[in-house]
Amino acid sequence: MIPLLSKFQPRWRSLPFRPPPAGATVAPKVRLSTAPPEPVIPSKKPIKVELVGGKRYSWCSCGHSRKQPFCDGTHKTRAQGMTPLRFVPEKDSTVWLCGCKHTSSPPYCDGTHKQGFIVSAPLHEHAD
Numbered sequence: 001m002i003p004l005l006s007k008f009q010p011r012w013r014s015l016p017f018r019p020p021p022a023g024a025t026v027a028p029k030v031r032l033s034t035a036p037p038e039p040v041i042p043s044k045k046p047i048k049v050e051l052v053g054g055k056r057y058s059w060c061s062c063g064h065s066r067k068q069p070f071c072d073g074t075h076k077t078r079a080q081g082m083t084p085l086r087f088v089p090e091k092d093s094t095v096w097l098c099g100c101k102h103t104s105s106p107p108y109c110d111g112t113h114k115q116g117f118i119v120s121a122p123l124h125e126h127a128d
Contacts, residue, residue: 037081039063040124043099046109053091058084059098059107063124069097069107 040063047069051057058071062079065072071084085106089095098106100113112118 037062037079039079039082039101041100041102041118041121042068042124044113044118044123045099046096046113047099049095049097051089051093051095053089053093056086056088057107058086061085061101061106063101064126066126069099 039061042060042063042065049069059069060067060071060075061084062075062082064074064078066074075082075084087107096109098109098112100118102112102118103110104112
């Protein structure tokens with residue numbers, strides 16, 4: 001049997017390694033991770049908030065916002081990959097929103113801030 005595609009078989013060539021030209025800038029090393037970003041802890045207590053029914057709210061899920069417990073867009077530069085939780089309450093109410101950002105029922109506090117890993121963790125301080 002005669003191979004029909006023999007002239008199309010790839011030919012490997014070895015090329016010499018050339019270092020980058022003098023004065024060339026080197027790209028910084030980037031840490032790639034498949035793990036989701038972790039929120040920082042801005043408060044170890046829940047935050048009491050008066051919500052208006054039908055109004056749209058954006059709860060900060062990263063912990064970097066200066067307008068806790070609500071988002072101010074800081075996640076776009078400080079916690080890329082995280083987004084705020086948007087919600088609309090059905091009626092006017094007073095609620096406790098999570099301040100530690102580790103609740104299992106976001107945006108509402110579930111008492112997670114009382115657990116050891118939150119109690120012993122340092123609070124996030126904003127850098128100016």
